[in-house]
């Protein structure tokens with residue numbers, strides 16, 4: 001049996017096992033299984049791969065997308081430039097890292113932008129692993145952006161600096177923080193939501209629940225909203241392609 005799975009910290013609510021179980025059933029794939037491998041700390045990674053010698057591939061999630069880098073033998077140029085890995089392939093005795101979040105995000109955002117004819121600058125909320133993939137995708141797409149983080153740096157805004165005017169003129173707002181993710185469904189990024197209107201597009205990378213507090217706040221003000229489910233499916237399919245190459 002070929003083994004695949006997901007490493008991360010609190011992953012018991014992840015959609016990935018059911019996504020792959022459904023895919024294997026629908027496509028008649030009988031030689032593969034996909035499991036959750038929760039890791040208390042990233043230094044447990046080597047023990048995990050020693051215990052599971054039939055592992056062919058892993059997805060990596062919060063909070064290990066960056067911390068995994070020192071454990072890899074090879075890294076794709078794209079993942080190296082992003083600085084985050086969400087897909088690992090075991091082949092030829094080597095541990096190889098890739099980033100498929102960027103592919104998933106870019107396709108999902110592009111379909112929204114063409115539907116609504118957007119031409120605006122963006123705010124990226126959060127500066128973790130997924131944010132790095134979003135930054136890479138926006139650079140590829142030629143969309144200017146500002147990162148909003150809890151930590152002040154020269155080129156980032158903090159939430160307290162996010163005044164009404166800034167939110168009003170950046171029509172694309174992308175949540176890459178885990179705020180609002182199940183079971184913390186009542187939390188959301190700290191924005192002046194009254195500055196959001198019907199010209200805004202709120203993209204939440206969170207996909208559980210289907211409609212997050214961030215999205216609901218946008219809907220109440222007439223904004224277009226999208227969650228991260230399409231991105232999740234796209235990045236998972238891309239991981240599968242990489243594992244089969």
Ligand SMILES: NC(=O)c1ccc[n+]([C@@H]2O[C@H](COP(=O)([O-])OP(=O)(O)OC[C@H]3O[C@@H](n4cnc5c(N)ncnc54)[C@H](OP(=O)(O)O)[C@@H]3O)[C@@H](O)[C@H]2O)c1
Nearest residue numbers: 062126127128129130131149150176177178205228231232
């Ligand atoms: N739909 C998909 O396919 C997909 C793919 C990837 C990720 N995601 C989702 O995206 C989210 C982030 O994942 P990740 O891997 O990027 O995690 P991560 O590396 O831990 O980064 C999350 C970032 O969010 C910010 N943040 C964390 N807690 C916060 C809080 N209490 N208040 C405000 N900001 C906070 C932090 O940025 P600062 O320290 O800069 O403030 C942190 O670096 C998760 O919910 C994940 O499920 C979805």
